[in-house]
Amino acid sequence: MTVEKVALVTGANKGIGFAAARRLGERGIAVLVGSRNEVLGKQAADALSADGIAATPLRLDVTDPACVAEAAREIERRHGRLDILVNNAGTAGGFTGAPSEAGAADLREVYETNVFGVVTVTGAMLPLLRRSPAGRVVNVSSHVGSLTLNCDPGSPLANVSMIAYQSSKTALNAVTVAYAKELRGTPVKVNAALPGVVATDLNRHRGRRTPAEGAEIVVRLALLDEGGPSGACLSDEGPVPW
Numbered sequence: 001m002t003v004e005k006v007a008l009v010t011g012a013n014k015g016i017g018f019a020a021a022r023r024l025g026e027r028g029i030a031v032l033v034g035s036r037n038e039v040l041g042k043q044a045a046d047a048l049s050a051d052g053i054a055a056t057p058l059r060l061d062v063t064d065p066a067c068v069a070e071a072a073r074e075i076e077r078r079h080g081r082l083d084i085l086v087n088n089a090g091t092a093g094g095f096t097g098a099p100s101e102a103g104a105a106d107l108r109e110v111y112e113t114n115v116f117g118v119v120t121v122t123g124a125m126l127p128l129l130r131r132s133p134a135g136r137v138v139n140v141s142s143h144v145g146s147l148t149l150n151c152d153p154g155s156p157l158a159n160v161s162m163i164a165y166q167s168s169k170t171a172l173n174a175v176t177v178a179y180a181k182e183l184r185g186t187p188v189k190v191n192a193a194l195p196g197v198v199a200t201d202l203n204r205h206r207g208r209r210t211p212a213e214g215a216e217i218v219v220r221l222a223l224l225d226e227g228g229p230s231g232a233c234l235s236d237e238g239p240v241p242w
Contacts, residue, residue, distance in 0.1 A: 006079045007222065008071075010034040010062055010121060011089030013044040015200035016140060019215035020086055024222060025053030029084070032075065034060035036089075062089050062117030072124040082128035084222045087118045088140045092165045099163040107164045114168035118175060126188075135188035138221045139176045141233065143194055145169025148241035173233060173242055180231030189230035193218045194240050 007024045011017040013035040025031045025048055033048070033055055035041025041057040048055035058074065061067045075082055091113045095106035118139060129135035144166045149155045160166070172192065179190040195214030217236050221228075233240045 005029040005083040006032065006075070006081065007084035007086065008032040008034055008058070008060075008075065008082055008125065009086040009088055010060055010117075011036075012086075013037065013040040016195055016198055016211050016214045016218065017086070017088040018044055019211035020088065020218045020222070021055065022048060022051075022053065023212075023215055023219040024084065025051075025055055027219075027223070028054075030054040030056070030079070032056055032058045034058050034062075034071070034089070036061040060089075060121075062087075062121050063112045065120050068120050068124045072128065075125070075128055080128075081131035082125050083132040083134065084136045084138070085122065085125050085129060086138045086140065086218060086222060087121060088218070089117060090114050090140065092162070095164050096162075099161060102163050107167065110164040110168045111171070114165075115171045115175065118172060122179060129188050130186070133187055134226065135186075136222050136224060137179065137188065137190040138218050139172055139190070139192045140218060141172050141176070141192040141194055142166075142169045143196070143235070143240060145171075145173050146233075146241055176233070177231050177242075184230070187226075189224055189228060191221045191224070191230060192233040193221050194233065194235040196235060 007029050009017050009021045012021045012033040021031045021033055033041050033045040038059050045055040045057040058071055060071045091110055093110035095102055143149060144157060149157045176190055176192040195217055196209045198209045198211055198214035233242055
């Protein structure tokens with residue numbers, strides 16, 4: 001069978017990543033199930049394969065440049081290109097105190113995955129994405145990264161204080177814009193997806209939305225046509241202010 005598109009989803013063994021991998025696979029896309037844990041990644045890929053999805057596990061620790069480089073080489077060996085990259089892997093970290101109590105190490109723990117990991121993976125995969133006739137990069141961000149919403153006293157985020165996680169998503173938004181600007185005029189589009197408050201391990205499953213619901217905007221951006229935006233920050237309801 002000829003594969004028309006190949007997608008890599010990081011952190012795809014559970015939550016929004018797994019749901020996005022399923023939705024993409026249901027559309028006939030070959031899905032690489034990126035997971036730091038090889039056992040969990042294989043279990044997730046096997047579950048998708050059992051439902052008729054072309055899913056393959058791929059060991060991918062986004063905080064390990066050597067592992068990321070090897071993953072890129074493996075994708076090149078198997079497919080020669082990459083059509084969709086979903087940077088989904090993320091963490092909230094362990095710090096829960098006031099901003100004035102945070103140290104650099106508290107932020108670094110979160111940035112290693114949420115920001116530096118995205119830069120490492122995107123940099124390694126861009127040569128493969130450039131070979132696609134319509135490369136798509138989707139960075140899974142959050143409303144909590146919006147400076148506009150955080151500064152609005154009438155916003156639900158007015159009293160939310162998660163310095164490491166919030167600032168990492170703000171940084172991720174800036175990274176998204178930077179890549180979109182560099183790739184302007186090419187077939188590669190880069191956007192940020194805001195899935196909403198989804199029940200995942202990240203929030204101890206206290207979110208209002210299901211992973212499948214959260215994955216909808218991720219999949220929509222992954223499948224954008226030529227006329228779609230690049231450098232946008234979008235939720236199901238539409239654009240969200242940076």
